[in-house]
Amino acid sequence: xxxxxxxxxxxxxxxxxxxxxxxxxxxxxxxxxxxxxxxxxxxxxxxxxxxxxxxxxxxxxxxxxxxxxxxxxxxxxxxxxxxxxxxxxxxxxxxxxxxxxxxxxxxxxxxxxxxxxxx
Numbered sequence: 001x002x003x004x005x006x007x008x009x010x011x012x013x014x015x016x017x018x019x020x021x022x023x024x025x026x027x028x029x030x031x032x033x034x035x036x037x038x039x040x041x042x043x044x045x046x047x048x049x050x051x052x053x054x055x056x057x058x059x060x061x062x063x064x065x066x067x068x069x070x071x072x073x074x075x076x077x078x079x080x081x082x083x084x085x086x087x088x089x090x091x092x093x094x095x096x097x098x099x100x101x102x103x104x105x106x107x108x109x110x111x112x113x114x115x116x117x118x119x
Contacts, residue, residue, distance in 0.1 A: 004052055007074035007081050008096060012052040016118055017064060019051050034119040038103050038111065
């Protein structure tokens with residue numbers, strides 16, 4: 001699968017919730033469990049599905065964060081993604097950065113490599 005780069009720079013094609021990777025309820029449960037375990041964040045299983053931020057808004061399109069301020073900013077500036085912005089990395093983007101060491105610290109141990117790659 002070709003890389004699908006979201007406005008923030010995240011690679012949608014690596015996400016378990018992304019439509020092309022999501023094969024049904026088992027993947028949705030695994031994604032929801034991963035968010036809860038590693039980020040202490042609960043997302044209902046039926047919401048663990050995403051068409052990606054590059055999908056045009058409309059009926060039946062689902063995004064994990066439909067109100068993402070980063071996506072709105074990139075669209076407003078007419079950019080492909082944040083990497084093309086002269087303010088990169090801005091504070092809004094930095095607030096979304098996730099570092100493995102920080103997640104492992106809050107998790108209380110190392111993250112299995114497979115889970116790290118998935119989440």
